[in-house]
Amino acid sequence: MDNNINEQKIDYSVDARLVISELEAVHPIFLLNEVPASYEKNKTEYLEFTSKAITFTEFRLATQKCLAILGDGHIIAGLACNSNPLYIDIDWIANDGKLYLLDERKKPTDVEIVSISGVPVNKITEQVDIYYTAENEAAKQNNYTIYCRREDMFLLAGCSYTDSGIELQTSDGRTIICDAYNEALTIKRENYIIRHEMLGDVFYIDLRQFREDSSVDEMAEQIENAVDNGTKKFIIDVRDNYGGNSDVGEQLLQAMGMTAPDYGMFMRHSKLSQEQMSYKSDDKSFIWQPDASKAVPNENIILLVLTNVETFSSATMLGVWVQDGKLGKVVGQISSNKPNAYGEMLSIKLPVSKINFNISCKRFLRPDINANPDSLIPDIEVPFGDDILTAALDYMSLI
Numbered sequence: 001m002d003n004n005i006n007e008q009k010i011d012y013s014v015d016a017r018l019v020i021s022e023l024e025a026v027h028p029i030f031l032l033n034e035v036p037a038s039y040e041k042n043k044t045e046y047l048e049f050t051s052k053a054i055t056f057t058e059f060r061l062a063t064q065k066c067l068a069i070l071g072d073g074h075i076i077a078g079l080a081c082n083s084n085p086l087y088i089d090i091d092w093i094a095n096d097g098k099l100y101l102l103d104e105r106k107k108p109t110d111v112e113i114v115s116i117s118g119v120p121v122n123k124i125t126e127q128v129d130i131y132y133t134a135e136n137e138a139a140k141q142n143n144y145t146i147y148c149r150r151e152d153m154f155l156l157a158g159c160s161y162t163d164s165g166i167e168l169q170t171s172d173g174r175t176i177i178c179d180a181y182n183e184a185l186t187i188k189r190e191n192y193i194i195r196h197e198m199l200g201d202v203f204y205i206d207l208r209q210f211r212e213d214s215s216v217d218e219m220a221e222q223i224e225n226a227v228d229n230g231t232k233k234f235i236i237d238v239r240d241n242y243g244g245n246s247d248v249g250e251q252l253l254q255a256m257g258m259t260a261p262d263y264g265m266f267m268r269h270s271k272l273s274q275e276q277m278s279y280k281s282d283d284k285s286f287i288w289q290p291d292a293s294k295a296v297p298n299e300n301i302i303l304l305v306l307t308n309v310e311t312f313s314s315a316t317m318l319g320v321w322v323q324d325g326k327l328g329k330v331v332g333q334i335s336s337n338k339p340n341a342y343g344e345m346l347s348i349k350l351p352v353s354k355i356n357f358n359i360s361c362k363r364f365l366r367p368d369i370n371a372n373p374d375s376l377i378p379d380i381e382v383p384f385g386d387d388i389l390t391a392a393l394d395y396m397s398l399i
Contacts, residue, residue: 243313
């Protein structure tokens with residue numbers, strides 16, 4: 001059942017050298033003197049490993065391993081998408097490095113997965129740590145939830161299949177037999193970008209993607225009308241939202257009569273940025289200072305933004321704007337990327353593997369320079385396993 005076993009071995013050395021040369025020419029980390037000490041060692045090992053014929057999976061994993069040390073979740077997420085892996089067919093969630101089964105309502109139970117085919121779970125999480133960047137502790141737990149189920153990770157840890165499938169041992173003494181399946185065939189994608197409903201006197205906005213679209217324009221108009229008609233309570237739900245164009249978040253805030261504070265930005269200019277971005281510069285970099293004082297709240301509006309561990313990129317930025325600008329409150333769980341994060345992706349296509357390799361060209365800095373740079377910590381933290389929307393509505397009911 002190993003879907004990589006028959007892969008052809010190819011010389012990917014041209015791709016590997018291009019990965020390193022473009023990375024070092026584009027990514028801000030190399031101008032900001034924030035490169036981890038182990039990077040040079042990782043790079044040397046990577047170029048040596050890829051100098052011989054290897055499989056596509058070996059090339060992808062070696063690239064991930066080399067670059068994970070940089071701490072940029074956008075880069076690793078892109079690389080991981082260049083595969084069609086098998087996953088263990090089971091629902092669990094990670095908390096404090098442990099994997100807990102979910103019940104039929106997708107709620108955590110107290111039953112822990114202690115091993116997979118006899119291999120302790122911590123041996124699998126060790127592999128995930130090697131190949132997947134975790135920008136903060138929340139991201140680390142989310143990585144375990146997702147990638148401990150991936151075939152390449154549990155095989156690297158020494159797990160194996162039996163004739164009946166994959167054996168999982170639980171803390172209550174059971175053995176569960178699971179199949180492996182293709183994640184792409186089972187993920188349910190929402191067929192909308194944004195929608196809303198009234199939950200009592202609360203205008204609830206369910207935002208799935210930060211994508212400029214007529215539905216966002218229509219939502220902004222509905223928000224403006226609601227404000228004009230006296231609606232005061234708003235919730236923007238960006239749980240499980242992986243981001244996109246941050247302008248969407250600004251548009252929704254403006255519809256509520258608010259102005260976001262200024263995020264700071266360090267942009268590195270390069271040949272690639274000249275080719276792919278609308279603004280040009282001969283300077284090595286451009287700096288925009290963060291400024292929380294630029295925020296303009298609407299004192300007549302009570303705004304909550306819902307986040308969870310899957311909130312990422314522009315979705316995290318929206319929460320940071322609201323928190324740092326004192327435009328409202330963040331409710332839920334810590335999101336899986338840093339408020340001070342790399343982003344704004346430039347792309348090259350690697351000629352041999354055909355991977356679209358994405359590289360950040362900006363470093364973003366949250367408006368409040370005294371706030372936590374590593375984690376967006378909710379103003380109202382919801383305990384592990386509790387429903388975040390229910391907690392937000394309970395808070396609104398008291399106002």
